[in-house]
Amino acid sequence: MPDISREQVRHLADLARIELDDAELDHLAPQLSVILESVASISEVATDDVPPTSHPLPVTNVFREDVVRPSLTPEQALSGAPAVEEQRFAVPRILGDEQ
Amino acid sequence: MSAPLIERSAAALADALASGETTSVELTQAFLRRIAAVDGAVHAFLHVDAEGALAAARASDERRAAGTPASALDGVPVAVKDVLATEGLPTTCGSRILEGWRPPYDATVVARLKAAGLPILGKTNMDEFAMGSSTEHSAYGPTHNPWDLDRIPGGSGGGSAAAVAAFEAPLAIGTDTGGSIRQPGAVTGTVGVKPTYGGVSRYGLVAMANSLDQAGPVTRTVLDAALLHEVIGGHDPLDSTSIDQPLPAVVDAARAGAEVDLAGLRVGIVAELGGEGYQPGVQQRFDEAVELLVEAGAEVVQVSCPSFVHALAAYYLVMPSEASSNLARFDAMRYGLRVLPEGVDSPSAEDVMRATRDAGFGDEVKRRIILGTYALSSGYYDAYYGSAQQVRTLISRDFAAAFERADVLVSPTSPTTAFKLGEKLDDPLAMYLNDVATIPANLAGVPGISVPAGLAAEDDLPVGFQVLAPATADDRLYRVGAALEALLEQQWGGPLLSADQLALETEEHA
């Protein structure tokens, strides 16, 4: 397993939308390398025939009936919003495309 | 003969309420006074809701007076870890990014506490988003261990454990993703239970790692834990991973355990959870406790769970992966902190997200988000996240094999007693090792309890004894835990914890 480079950390922070300055990068990159080194052996433990566990309990088909439940009031929904306008969440200009 | 109210168990307080010896208002006021007296030193609470607790206490007293208590614990106050959503009460998860957020809804656990009539004293301190083993990663300052204020109370739920240990609350709710209920229990001399995964609803529990998180009781006695477990446990349609079957009879099991007859019980000692790396005083108290169980009729078997040595690695891949995705929602758009980047004219939503997440998250959270982002990224998924999920399967198989030979498995809860504040703050790996004995249960979804086992000879600090049981057999934890508690208290001549033994005593009078 490779060391994690400063550039890789920068790229990952970018994917995770965290602005890291140089000092933080210097600080985090070596720590992450040490942690990764300690978990690196994991890929050698299990053979291909071992199925992955994504849920600790073997339960399937848990569904909800298609029945309306009360929603929050708009006041409740917007109560934590940093900015509100016209009963909507006001957010800074969005880069990129229309969804 | 009767002890001061705050020093009594929740079960005893429930009796006092039922008999009319005290009222919920009187009780709640007593705990609020205690909080006022000692929490400056302990810092177990992030937010105290005196008004709300007293209002709930008055309502409880009215129910008692009318002869219609809502539950056995109606009127007994409780403290709630700040990771559970409480309608109208601040819920910060120990993070700057949620400073001032008041949820418009209650977590199911909180709703059940309210329905059962337990006044909520306030919200307890924790490592930011439950990421840590010392509560030092709280954005609002660390909690101090009531046994020695220079030491950590464990984590992430150090606030709940310290509140109960310092007699600031008779009961508390914690959450356990890799040991965050049990390890604080061990280092503060309290009882902590991580129920079977799916045994207690996670709805309203701000997720760190959804496939590992579980809420549970933090108390001073095993019976109290069982009583609280019955209030919060059971199926919830709002949590699709919640188990749709009746809760095992945990209160009955705790009462039966106190009779101390363990004949026929097979206790498995896990070779991989002990010995090297464990503090001698911790290992010694553990060995002595096992001896007591044997004297009470239990049979000891040695079991080996070879995959457990990979548990820590699997955990530190699964947990950050899930966390990196869970924490993406903290983006300054809908709630919580919004930080505008400095020197940027007309910043975009992207710019604001980046600046807010940099300012709002602490170092440990950033480390884990980046680690998880890495483990899930294309090209690395199979080697990291995929492999870790396979190791979970191996660990579950080890548990299954061990439970063929033993009814319960036992180990020290934590390899060491409480360490000094600051000691491991800059060494994440050393910090992570605290959870080495508690993590396997989370990976496999099985339940575990930590019960006080005495004080380590070298530092006179509490040691925890962990009992693990198969999934949905939580009652076994209570039977064995209550038996051990009874045997040890016989030896000690009373509970391990007493208010006058704590370092706080002078603070209170000061």
Place this chain on the structure above:
Amino acid sequence: MSTPTELVDYDEALASYDPAMGLEVHVELNTATKMFCGCPAVFGAAPNTQTCPTCLGLPGSMPAVNARAVESAIRIGLALNCEIAEWCRFARKNYFYPDMPKNFQTSQYDEPIAFDGWTDVEVVTADGTETFRVEIERAHMEEDTGKSLHVGGTTGRIHGADYSLVDYNRAGIPLIEIVTRPIVGAGDKAPAVARAYVAHLRDLIVGLGVSEARMDQGNLRADVNLSLSPAGSGTLGTRTETKNVNSFRSVERAARYEVSRQAAILRAGGSITQETRHWHEDTGVTTSGREKSDAEDYRYFPEPDLVPVAPSREWVEELRATLPEPPRARRSRLQQEWGFSDLEMRDTVGAGALGLVEETVACGASPQSARKWWLSELARRANETGTDLAALPIGPVDVARIQALVDEGKINDKLARQVFDGVLAGEGTPDEVVASRGLAVVSDDGALGEAVDRAIEANPDVAAKIRDGKVAAAGALIGAVMKEMRGQADAGRVRELIVERLS
């Protein structure tokens, strides 16, 4: 935003390049509640009135799967001849976007609920009807995002806006995404196949009753992926993904445009950028959106808050039994019932009017009259406004009522066209339009009789011919009466009155 000013003529482009197309269609289900919470899933409510902790992505909230959405997904899969997974999971697709409350979309990744299907679509060409088999790669379940309103700037569009306002009512509404395998070998008919496929899918989904499937309302959204490769090479070129295509007609136009645009670039020695493009209905061009680069890493992993979906074979068979008859069987049945000629039937299907005619007939109109209105009058208007028939603000109930008014003699065909104008202009129901515009024909014998008498008096020659038995000459008198009544007369009744008087 580089748009080549010169396009290659479509037919010329097809002489040098083979197009390959893939279609991704999102169908918004008509369940009562959202995919993962109990909030209502209906349109038009005031902003942020249909949200809860789950669809707002509040900390601590959890999803719970809507059983009806799973059922609808399986039925769509079965109608597309798909395999239904015995076991599948939801997965998180991680990316940041302000109208996505959790900054991940709960979707399905490598375990879709339905996969490996096909459906036959018919394309009307000059040589008759041709059938193309479109292979379905997968159909999976996911959730919709919120909706942003862009404030400031000049266009109201996202670019240049000062800030945005987000409404999360739509967030969490169930979507089924249906993805085709690359459609190759359609040659110059590729754009027509794309259009026919989307129209066919709409009919199929309406038949299943799982969605309103109206493209103009965004219930049905199509992304058109298209690439070109040198003719006969058998390879696949670099593709573009065109979004925001919101009518059947636009599907075809967007595909044609991309063929011409890509051919121009390739011919000039350039290469195609793999990117998202946006269709502009008004100008009929596509423009570049974000480039799909390696930076876009969705970090999919199984959703840990949900358990796997494992539909039992019994359940799947139960749902299969609820499927409506397949489109082709339905067409031959309807043709027989309606007595349509092959040509009439082909035109009806080609115009995407089969379901509309069927519903109109169900409302009481005769098949021929229903066909006449939809394929002549309304098709012309849809063409003029560049929308699909189904998107016109008039429905089968209205068309049937207008025909009934004709049949009852209250209006004639000429007045009926004015009624269509009124209904399309939003003036109300056909009856309301007739009343408000004063369009009822005069069949009152008193008023008509006077007009007839005046006409006979003014045209003695014609009257004489009729008296002599030349009834065909009555047309001239009818015309005179109609002129006097400004068209608002029942022509049949006028003829009767003339013949009565002159026999």
